[in-house]
Structure formats: C-alpha cells, structure tokens
Amino acid sequence: MSEFFTVSVIFATLSTSIRFAVPYLFAALGETVGQRSGVLNLGVDGIMLLGGFGAYYAVLQTDSHILGLLVGIAIGLLMGFVYAFVTVFLHAKQGISGIGIFLFGLGFSDLLFQELVGTPLPIRPLPRLDQLPVVGGLFEPLVDVAVIGPLLFDHDLLTFMAFLLVPAISWLLLKTTFGMNVRAVGENPQAADSLGVSVERTRFISILIGSTLAGVAGATLSLQLAIFQQNLTNGIGFIAVALVYFGAWRPRYVMAGALLYGIVTATRIRWQSLGIIPQGASDVAAMAPAIVTILALVLLASRVRGPAALTKPFSRH
Amino acid sequence: MKRLTGAVVPLGAAFLAFLLGAIMILSLGASPANGLSAMLDGAFGTGDRIAATAVRATPLLLVGAGITIAFRASVINIGGEGQIIAGALLSTTVALVIPDTPRPLLIPIIILAGLVGGGIWGAIPGVLKAYASVNEILSTVMLNIVAIQLMNYLLRGPLIDPIEEGTSRIPQTQRLSDNAALPTLVDGTRLHLGVPIAILAAILVYLLLFRTPFGFRLRAVGHNPDAARAAGISVEKNIVSALGLSGALSGLAGVILVFGSESLRFVTDGSSAGFTGSAGFNGIVTALFGGLHPLWTIPSSFLFGSLLTGATELQRELQIPNALAIALNGLIVLFVVSSDRVRGWLDQRLDRSMKKGGGQ
Numbered sequence: 318m319s320e321f322f323t324v325s326v327i328f329a330t331l332s333t334s335i336r337f338a339v340p341y342l343f344a345a346l347g348e349t350v351g352q353r354s355g356v357l358n359l360g361v362d363g364i365m366l367l368g369g370f371g372a373y374y375a376v377l378q379t380d381s382h383i384l385g386l387l388v389g390i391a392i393g394l395l396m397g398f399v400y401a402f403v404t405v406f407l408h409a410k411q412g413i414s415g416i417g418i419f420l421f422g423l424g425f426s427d428l429l430f431q432e433l434v435g436t437p438l439p440i441r442p443l444p445r446l447d448q449l450p451v452v453g454g455l456f457e458p459l460v461d462v463a464v465i466g467p468l469l470f471d472h473d474l475l476t477f478m479a480f481l482l483v484p485a486i487s488w489l490l491l492k493t494t495f496g497m498n499v500r501a502v503g504e505n506p507q508a509a510d511s512l513g514v515s516v517e518r519t520r521f522i523s524i525l526i527g528s529t530l531a532g533v534a535g536a537t538l539s540l541q542l543a544i545f546q547q548n549l550t551n552g553i554g555f556i557a558v559a560l561v562y563f564g565a566w567r568p569r570y571v572m573a574g575a576l577l578y579g580i581v582t583a584t585r586i587r588w589q590s591l592g593i594i595p596q597g598a599s600d601v602a603a604m605a606p607a608i609v610t611i612l613a614l615v616l617l618a619s620r621v622r623g624p625a626a627l628t629k630p631f632s633r634h
Numbered sequence: 635m636k637r638l639t640g641a642v643v644p645l646g647a648a649f650l651a652f653l654l655g656a657i658m659i660l661s662l663g664a665s666p667a668n669g670l671s672a673m674l675d676g677a678f679g680t681g682d683r684i685a686a687t688a689v690r691a692t693p694l695l696l697v698g699a700g701i702t703i704a705f706r707a708s709v710i711n712i713g714g715e716g717q718i719i720a721g722a723l724l725s726t727t728v729a730l731v732i733p734d735t736p737r738p739l740l741i742p743i744i745i746l747a748g749l750v751g752g753g754i755w756g757a758i759p760g761v762l763k764a765y766a767s768v769n770e771i772l773s774t775v776m777l778n779i780v781a782i783q784l785m786n787y788l789l790r791g792p793l794i795d796p797i798e799e800g801t802s803r804i805p806q807t808q809r810l811s812d813n814a815a816l817p818t819l820v821d822g823t824r825l826h827l828g829v830p831i832a833i834l835a836a837i838l839v840y841l842l843l844f845r846t847p848f849g850f851r852l853r854a855v856g857h858n859p860d861a862a863r864a865a866g867i868s869v870e871k872n873i874v875s876a877l878g879l880s881g882a883l884s885g886l887a888g889v890i891l892v893f894g895s896e897s898l899r900f901v902t903d904g905s906s907a908g909f910t911g912s913a914g915f916n917g918i919v920t921a922l923f924g925g926l927h928p929l930w931t932i933p934s935s936f937l938f939g940s941l942l943t944g945a946t947e948l949q950r951e952l953q954i955p956n957a958l959a960i961a962l963n964g965l966i967v968l969f970v971v972s973s974d975r976v977r978g979w980l981d982q983r984l985d986r987s988m989k990k991g992g993g994q
Contacts, residue, residue: 417964422964548905555779600790
C-alpha cells in the first residue's frame with residue numbers, strides 16, 4: 318500500500334490522469350457547444366473512431382502528426398455537416414440519428430482499418446513538449462523542476478490545447494455575440510428567431526464545432542496511444558456526452574468531470590499493476606466510472622436544468 | 635396515397651444505403667454485382683443458410699419488438715446491449731445451478747430468468763427517469779458499460795469453464811446443460827425453437843400495444859404525457875413498464891443467443907459485440923425500419939438478419955470485411971430517421987399535384 322502513497326507515484330499517476338482526460342475533454346467541450354444550441358449529438362463515439370482512424374492512417378503514411386491532426390479535424394468537420402444537415406434541416410430525431418452516426422463510424426472505421434492496414438502497426442509516438450523541434454529546448458528546464466515539472470510539462474501539445482480550450486469555449490459561449498445566439502437558440506428558439514437570430518445557422522455552426530472537436534478527440538486518442546484497432550474508443554464518446562450533463566453544460570465543470578474520469582482510470586491501472594486490485598476484480602473496478610456517472614446524474618438531474626430546447630427541432634410555426 | 639409514401643420512404647432509404655454500399659464495394663476493388671450475389675447466396679443460398687439467417691434475425695426481432703414498446707412510450711432505449719447481457723447472465727447462472735431439471739421445465743425457467751434479468755436492467759433506467767429525472771439515453775448507455783464489465787468479471791471468474799481456468803482463460807462458461815438447449819426444429823439446419831418464440835413475442839407485443847388498455851395508456855403517455863396525466867394515467871409507472879418490458883425482450887434475446895448457440899456456452903471476447911453481435915444496436919435499426927410497428931419488425935428483422943449472414947459470405951468470398959454491414963446499418967438509420975420530413979414534403983407535393991390534375 319505504502320508504495321502508492323509516495324509523492325512521486327502520486328504525481329506520476331496524476332500526470333497520467335491529465336493525459337487520459339484529454340480525449341474526454343475535447344469531445345465533451347465540443348458536445349457542450351452543440352447541446353447549448355439545443356442539439357444532442359450521440360454520434361460522438363462514431364466520429365471519434367473515424368477521426369481516430371484517419372489521423373492514425375495519415376501518420377502511418379506520412380509520419381507527420383500535424384497532418385494526422387488535420388485529417389482528424391477534416392473528418393470531424395465532414396461528419397458535422399452530415400449530422401447538422403440531418404438534424405437541423407431534416408428534423409431527424411436526435412437520439413436515434415446519433416446512433417446512426419455511431420454505427421456508421423464504428424463499422425466504417427473498422428472496414429477501412431481492416432482493408433487499408435490489417436494488423437495494428439504502431440506509429441511514431443506523439444512528442445512531449447521538450448521533444449518538440451525548435452521550441453523543445455525552452456521546455457527542458459521546466460520538465461526538470463522537481464515534482465511539479467513532470468506533472469505540468471511532461472505532456473504533448475494536444476494536452477495543452479485541450480486545457481486551453483476550456484477558457485476559450487467559456488469565452489465563446491459567454492462573451493461573444495455568437496455564443497449569446499447559441500444560448501438563445503438552445504433556450505428559446507422562437508424568441509431568438511423573432512429577434513432575427515437564425516436558429517438553423519447557429520445550430521449548424523454549433524454542431525460543426527462539436528463534431529470537429531470530436532474528430533480532434535479521436536485523433537488525440539489514436540495519436541497518444543500510437544495505435545488503432547477496432548472500436549478503439551470503447552465508449553469514450555458516450556461518456557463524453559454524459560460528462561456534459563455531469564458538468565451542467567459549463568466548460569469548467571465539464572473539465573472537472575473529464576479530469577475525474579482521467580484520475581479514476583489512471584488510478585485503476587496503477588493499482589492493478591501494484592496488485593492493490595486483484596487480477597480477478599479488475600473488471601469490477603472498471604465498472605466504477607459508469608456507476609459513479611449514474612449516481613452523479615441522479616444527484617444532479619433534479620438540481621441542474623439543461624438548455625430548455627435540447628433535442629427539440631425548430632420550425633417556424 | 636399517404637400509405638404509399640409510408641412504404642416508399644423506408645424502401646428508398648434502404649435503396650440509398652445499398653447504393654452507397656455498392657460504391658464502397660466498388661472502391662474496395664470488387665464488383666458490386668459479385669458482392670450482391672455473394673450476399674444473396676450467403677443469406678438464402680441453401681435451406682441451411684435460410685435457417686441461419688432466421689437465427690441471426692431472432693435477437694434483432696426481440697430487441698426490435700422491445701424498442702417499439704419503448705419508443706411508442708417516447709422513451710429511447712439504447713441499453714439493448716446491456717439488457718441482452720443481463721438476461722443471458724441470469725439465465726446462464728440458473729442453468730448452471732439447476733442443470734438436471736427436466737427439459738420441459740428447465741427451458742421455461744431459463745426463459746423466465748432471461749426476461750427477469752433483462753427486465754430489471756431495463757427497469758432501472760425507467761425508475762431513474764420516472765422518479766429522478768435522469769435522462770434515459772445516458773443511463774442506458776452507462777448501464778451497457780456496467781453490464782459488459784459484469785459479464786467479463788463473471789465469465790473470467792465465478793462462471794468460467796473449469797477447464798479454461800488457469801489455462802488460456804477465454805471468458806466462457808462450460809458447456810451448459812443439454813436440458814436447457816433450445817431444440818432444433820428442422821433436422822440438419824440450425825433452425826431452433828428461439829425463432830418461433832421471437833415471432834410469437836412480436837405478435838404478443840402487437841396485441842399488447844394495440845389491443846389492450848395497458849397498451850393504450852402506454853401510447854397515450856408517449857403521445858402526450860401531460861394529457862395522459864390529466865386523464866389520470868400514471869406517466870411514471872408507464873415509463874418504468876415500457877423500459878422494463880423493452881429490457882425483458884432484450885433479455886430473452888440473450889437467452890436465445892446462449893441456449894440456441896451451437897457450442898451451448900455463454901462466450902465472449904471481452905467486448906459487448908463479441909457476445910451480442912451488436913444486436914442491441916442493430917435491433918434499433920430493425921425497429922425503425924419496421925416503422926416502429928411490432929408486426930412489420932418481423933420481416934424487417936429477417937432483412938437485417940440476411941444482411942448479416944450475407945456480409946459473412948461477402949467476407950469469405952470477396953474478402954470484404956463484414957464491418958460493412960454495421961456501416962450500412964448506420965446509414966439506414968440516418969436515412970430512415972431523416973425521411974419523416976422528406977415524407978411530409980412528398981405528401982404535400984402529391985396532394986397539390988392531385989388537386990391540379992383534378993384527381994380523387
């Protein structure tokens with residue numbers, strides 16, 4: 318037991334937690350924007366799988382992480398167009414059409430993987446900050462700072478981008494005209510419409526932002542793990558959707574939820590490797606996050622109110 | 635005329651999806667005509683293959699029939715996977731505890747156990763939604779995760795095949811009691827009792843939804859909960875019933891997956907799809923394609939069963955991964971759920987052109 322509680326082990330676990338939280342964070346922040354505009358996207362997991370495969374394949378072919386990320390972004394954007402068209406213009410029921418996106422992503426990413434790659438070939442791992450070309454030297458002394466250094470700076474650039482995105486999304490939602498429109502069409506689309514805000518356009522753009530970030534989340538996952546396989550996400554996208562409720566539609570609480578998930582996952586893996594959780598009980602331990610989420614939803618559901626028009630299509634009559 | 639567009643739209647959606655499927659096959663370097671003939675051959679080529687298609691359709695039909703109940707009450711049940719697993723786990727445990735019970739008694743008992751296991755797993759999100767306002771989409775998804783881990787724990791631990799323990803540790807049970815095996819109906823094929831049970835279940839769901847006061851109340855809650863409440867119907871109880879029944883039918887699908895299998899074991903690869911074949915999700919597609927009507931879900935399930943058996947043959951003959959079937963299912967869902975508004979436009983067009991033409 319005592320081995321776990323040495324400071325360095327705790328900080329190493331926390332550092333891993335931060336990295337594990339990143340795909341959840343990207344996906345859940347994107348979903349927050351979409352849901353604030355009144356649109357639930359349950360297809361996040363499928364978009365993550367497609368973006369994850371695309372990024373993995375691009376790196377496998379070109380060895381460029383930047384290109385991998387761009388492919389992930391492009392796929393997310395493309396799937397966003399599909400989902401936005403289907404929900405905003407064709408008024409498809411959001412819970413179910415999201416499942417359509419999920420199944421398509423699950424099947425198509427697997428199809429492409431088997432056809433184009435076959436066996437899970439590893440790709441070059443994502444460089445940490447101090448390994449970056451040109452600017453890497455600036456971070457070397459920071460990483461070497463005792464305890465705090467590895468915790469805060471022994472990460473890749475995507476991790477930093479994810480956490481910088483938290484205030485950025487808050488600012489977008491709370492301080493910009495676009496964000497005001499997003500919240501308005503999510504709460505009362507009729508009123509927003511009568512004030513001249515285009516409900517369709519606002520929701521369309523919000524979905525594009527959410528879906529693009531889902532693509533980034535998938536790319537982050539496969540680039541961080543430096544591998545792809547069938548159903549790589551294993552439900553991360555669905556949990557990201559739950560984190561939005563968990564975080565009461567506010568980016569900083571969503572971030573707290575993502576970090577909690579990261580901590581729970583990292584701790585479980587660490588405890589398993591130390592034998593604190595016996596081999597046979599690891600599956601039981603893996604239930605914990607889902608059960609915690611359900612309990613949190615029970616506690617929060619009656620206290621927190623979501624966007625009033627969430628999942629309701631808008632038409633002008 | 636409305637009836638006509640009602641049939642044209644899902645068929646059009648399927649046609650579009652298959653067109654995209656043909657393009658995918660083409661871009662994978664195979665001929666779509668060969669692909670189609672391989673799929674048809676795989677699904678209907680021999681009597682045995684037709685039987686296999688019917689067997690593949692069975693869990694889709696049961697999950698799909700359950701989905702119609704939930705969706706008619708306006709609750710979205712995405713927990714099919716977890717409910718299948720819960721039903722399979724409880725019935726398997728029962729069969730392991732009382733293996734020597736005579737067959738005429740044991741089969742009804744395991745069916746009941748499956749209904750109860752799935753029913754409980756479905757009723758939990760029902761209770762959470764009715765009494766704690768927890769969104770059922772999220773709770774069913776979370777309960778899927780819990781069920782998968784529970785399955786992995788039990789099949790790697792307490793329920794593991796004693797031979798596997800300490801060797802390769804494949805998560806599977808021992809061969810279960812022969813008294814619990816669903817009897818084969820046609821010798822030399824895999825057609826077993828599960829197929830007529832599922833069809834009967836779908837018919838019962840139809841009668842329940844459209845021919846009983848219970849079904850009327852359920853649909854009233856789905857149609858307009860406020861009006862239903864004003865008429866003295868308990869919205870809460872009906873939400874729990876709808877999700878519970880929906881889960882029970884998925885649980886029955888779990889029973890049939892285990893006790894209708896050739897190996898007569900509960901076996902997985904550690905993932906949900908490794909046991910269910912994603913029936914919990916594909917059942918949603920089946921129900922949607924059947925217009926959320928329990929009787930139409932019967933032919934619909936056969937169609938999607940043939941897509942699955944056909945895709946297996948497609949993989950064997952043309953080396954096209956059978957993941958294609960899942961991707962196509964996703965597209966069909968998208969097309970079908972998008973078609974409502976298109977259908978509305980079509981109906982308007984038809985009405986207008988008929989008025990212009992001076993027709994009926």
